[in-house]
Amino acid sequence: MVEALLGNPLLAMEYSDEQWDRTIRLGRSANLLARxxxxxxxxxxxxxxxxxxxxxxxxxxxxxxKQRSQVQWEVKLLAKELQSIGVRPILLKGGAYIYANKAAGQGRTLNDIDVLVRKEELSKIERHLKAVGWYSDKVDDYDQHYYREWTHEIPPLIHYKRQTVLDIHHNIFPVLRFRIDIDRLMDQVCFDADGVGILHLYDMIIHSATHLFFEGEFENGLRDLSDMDLLFRELKSDDWLKLKHRAQELQLARPLFYALRYCRYCLSSPIPDDIWTAKDAGTPNALQLRMADILFTRVLIPHHSLAKQPGYSLAKSMLYWRGHLLKMPVAVLVPHLLRKLVRSIPVGRD
Amino acid sequence: MRRLYHPDADGDSTWYFELGTFTVELTSRVDTVKKWIPFLYQPFRETVARPAFIDFRIRVERSASLRRWVRPQVNFYLDGFAPFKPLPARQAVPLFEWGLNWCIANQYHRYLHFHAAGVEKNGVMVILPAPPGSGKSTLAAALMQHGWRLFSDEILMVEPSTARAIPIGRPVNLKNESIDLLHQIFPQAQLTEKFYDTSKGVVALMKPTAETASRASVGAMPTHIITPRYLPGSTLSVSACRKPAAFMALIGNSFNYHIHGKAGFDTACRLVDRCDCFTLEYSRFEEVFEFFDGLCEGSRGG
Incomplete structure (x- = not known):
C-alpha cells in the first residue's frame, strides 16, 4: 500500500479513509511517513x-x-573539528543525501551520521574527537576488539551534549570476506569548500545497495529501497550503463543487480528495459534468483503485521544468517556467536 | 464511548473513543483496565461502530512467559510497537494514561504542546504552565470540580496558525496527598482506586466532569498565563509576570516547541502578547477560586 503510493502518488486521489488508515500505519512502521x-x-x-x-x-x-537542520549543522561542526587535524570526512547514506540536497534526503530520518575516512587516519580522528566531547559507550573490551578487528568501523561515538551518534567507517563493507577497493571509491569523491566529501552518484547507489543486500538486517529495508529509487530517478539515459560498469569495476555488480530488480519490483522504479534484461557478472543463476525473490520480497516491506506474508520470519532469519556469513568466515563467526551467547546469559542479577 | 467485543477473541475488549480531535482504540484483557477505562471515559462522545481512521491504536497486555504468574507485568503497545519497559500489572490503568500522553506528545505535531494545564470558563481561558511537581494537576482538578472546563492537566495543545487552545479533557492524574485532599473537598468527584508504588508514587485518576467531556471539541482563545506555585501555609499572592518571563515559562515547558521552529516561536509570542500574565502563590483552594472567579467577572464587565 505504501509501496504503491511511493511508486504512483496519483493513487492518493482514490484512497478511502480505511486505506489511509492502513497507509499511515504501514508508513510509520517503515519510517516512510515524512517521505x-x-x-x-x-x-x-x-x-x-x-x-x-x-x-x-x-x-x-x-x-x-527538524532533524534535517540538525544534521546540516552537525556536519558543519564535525568538518570544522576535523579540518583542524587535516582530515576531510566523506558522508555516507542518509547524512549524505540530506547534506547534498538529494531527493533521497527529503523526508529522510536517521539514527546516526555515517562518515568514511582513510584507515590510517582513524586513530588520529578518534583521539581528537574524544578530546572535544565525543565518547564511546561500548566500554566492554570484547566489543571494542570486535569492532576494531572484524568490522569496517570503530565503535559509535556519541556527543556528550547533543547526543548525536557518529559512525566512523574506513570501508563500506567488513574487510574480512572480500576486499572492496576503497581507494577506487575515494577517487571519485567530491569535496566542498567546508571539506565535506560526498560520493559520486553511482557510488552512492552502489554503496546503498551493498549495505542493504549484503548486511543481514532489513528493519529499514523498504526505506533504503526508496532511497535508491530516488537516486535512480536522478540518472540520465546514458548514465545507466556507466553505473553498471562502475559496479563491475568495484566488484559489486551483484548488489546492484538486486537493487535494480527490487526497486522495479516493489516501487516501480523506471529502470530501462535493456538494463533490466541485460545479463552480466552481477546476474545470479536461475536457482539463486528464485531463492532471492522468495526471500527478499518477504522482508523488503514495512515490518508491520498488516504486511507480513507467510514465511516472513523464516526469510528474515535466513537472510540474517546469510548476512553474517557474508561478513565473517565461519571460523570467526562461530566463536563470536558463542561469546555473544555466553554474555547474553545474565549472571547474578535480577 | 462505545465498547465492542471482538467476536473471536477470548476475553479481549476493545474500546473506541473520541477525545477532542483524536480517535483512540484501546484493546485489553487486563481486569483493572476493563473496570476503570469505561468508568473514566464514559462521559465522552460515542463513536460510530468502528471508525474508519484511528489516530492511536493501543494495546495494554500482560507480558507472556513466566511473568504471567510471577510478579505479573503489563506492556503498552502503540500499533505493535512497545515504547516503554513493562510495568507491574497493577499499574495497567496509569500506564495507559501515560502512554496515551506519550503518543500525543511525541507522535502528533499538529499542535504546539506545552507542559501545562488549561482551564476555561465563560470565555476566560487560563494556561497554567509549570514543571512537574508544582501542583498544577491538583489545581486543575480543583478548578474543574469548581465548575471550570478542563482542557488538560498535562499537555496543553495550541494550534500554531490561530494560537487557539484545543482541549483534550482527559482524566486527571492525581498523585499522593492530593488524592485524599481533593476527595475531602469535593466528595462528588469520581476517582478510581489508588494505584500504589508507581514511579510517581500513589496515583489515582479523576473522571472528567460532564462539562469538560461534552465540549471536548470546542477550543478557546487563551486569555491568561498564570504560573502557579503551591506554598504550604501561604495566603494567596498574585504578582504580574513580565512578558519575557512568561514567554520563557511557556517554551521552557514545551514538548515540541523545537519541532515547530519559527511557527512555534511566533505562536508563543502571540500567546504572551494577548494574555495577561501572572505568577500565583497559594495554599488554600477557596482563595484560588475567588481569584479565578474574579477573572471571569472582570472579563464580563470589560
Missing amino acids: LYQLLADNDLLKAVPQKAYHHLVSASLQAQ
Whole structure:
C-alpha cells in the first residue's frame, strides 16, 4: 500500500479513509511517513489526503525537517573539528543525501551520521574527537576488539551534549570476506569548500545497495529501497550503463543487480528495459534468483503485521544468517556467536 | 464511548473513543483496565461502530512467559510497537494514561504542546504552565470540580496558525496527598482506586466532569498565563509576570516547541502578547477560586 503510493502518488486521489488508515500505519512502521508527505507535496496531492491522515503526515514531516537542520549543522561542526587535524570526512547514506540536497534526503530520518575516512587516519580522528566531547559507550573490551578487528568501523561515538551518534567507517563493507577497493571509491569523491566529501552518484547507489543486500538486517529495508529509487530517478539515459560498469569495476555488480530488480519490483522504479534484461557478472543463476525473490520480497516491506506474508520470519532469519556469513568466515563467526551467547546469559542479577 | 467485543477473541475488549480531535482504540484483557477505562471515559462522545481512521491504536497486555504468574507485568503497545519497559500489572490503568500522553506528545505535531494545564470558563481561558511537581494537576482538578472546563492537566495543545487552545479533557492524574485532599473537598468527584508504588508514587485518576467531556471539541482563545506555585501555609499572592518571563515559562515547558521552529516561536509570542500574565502563590483552594472567579467577572464587565 505504501509501496504503491511511493511508486504512483496519483493513487492518493482514490484512497478511502480505511486505506489511509492502513497507509499511515504501514508508513510509520517503515519510517516512510515524512517521505510520503514530501512526495505528495511535490505532486500537489496533499489536498487529496483526508484531514486525520494529513496531520500524521505533517507530524512526521516536521520531525524530519527538524532533524534535517540538525544534521546540516552537525556536519558543519564535525568538518570544522576535523579540518583542524587535516582530515576531510566523506558522508555516507542518509547524512549524505540530506547534506547534498538529494531527493533521497527529503523526508529522510536517521539514527546516526555515517562518515568514511582513510584507515590510517582513524586513530588520529578518534583521539581528537574524544578530546572535544565525543565518547564511546561500548566500554566492554570484547566489543571494542570486535569492532576494531572484524568490522569496517570503530565503535559509535556519541556527543556528550547533543547526543548525536557518529559512525566512523574506513570501508563500506567488513574487510574480512572480500576486499572492496576503497581507494577506487575515494577517487571519485567530491569535496566542498567546508571539506565535506560526498560520493559520486553511482557510488552512492552502489554503496546503498551493498549495505542493504549484503548486511543481514532489513528493519529499514523498504526505506533504503526508496532511497535508491530516488537516486535512480536522478540518472540520465546514458548514465545507466556507466553505473553498471562502475559496479563491475568495484566488484559489486551483484548488489546492484538486486537493487535494480527490487526497486522495479516493489516501487516501480523506471529502470530501462535493456538494463533490466541485460545479463552480466552481477546476474545470479536461475536457482539463486528464485531463492532471492522468495526471500527478499518477504522482508523488503514495512515490518508491520498488516504486511507480513507467510514465511516472513523464516526469510528474515535466513537472510540474517546469510548476512553474517557474508561478513565473517565461519571460523570467526562461530566463536563470536558463542561469546555473544555466553554474555547474553545474565549472571547474578535480577 | 462505545465498547465492542471482538467476536473471536477470548476475553479481549476493545474500546473506541473520541477525545477532542483524536480517535483512540484501546484493546485489553487486563481486569483493572476493563473496570476503570469505561468508568473514566464514559462521559465522552460515542463513536460510530468502528471508525474508519484511528489516530492511536493501543494495546495494554500482560507480558507472556513466566511473568504471567510471577510478579505479573503489563506492556503498552502503540500499533505493535512497545515504547516503554513493562510495568507491574497493577499499574495497567496509569500506564495507559501515560502512554496515551506519550503518543500525543511525541507522535502528533499538529499542535504546539506545552507542559501545562488549561482551564476555561465563560470565555476566560487560563494556561497554567509549570514543571512537574508544582501542583498544577491538583489545581486543575480543583478548578474543574469548581465548575471550570478542563482542557488538560498535562499537555496543553495550541494550534500554531490561530494560537487557539484545543482541549483534550482527559482524566486527571492525581498523585499522593492530593488524592485524599481533593476527595475531602469535593466528595462528588469520581476517582478510581489508588494505584500504589508507581514511579510517581500513589496515583489515582479523576473522571472528567460532564462539562469538560461534552465540549471536548470546542477550543478557546487563551486569555491568561498564570504560573502557579503551591506554598504550604501561604495566603494567596498574585504578582504580574513580565512578558519575557512568561514567554520563557511557556517554551521552557514545551514538548515540541523545537519541532515547530519559527511557527512555534511566533505562536508563543502571540500567546504572551494577548494574555495577561501572572505568577500565583497559594495554599488554600477557596482563595484560588475567588481569584479565578474574579477573572471571569472582570472579563464580563470589560
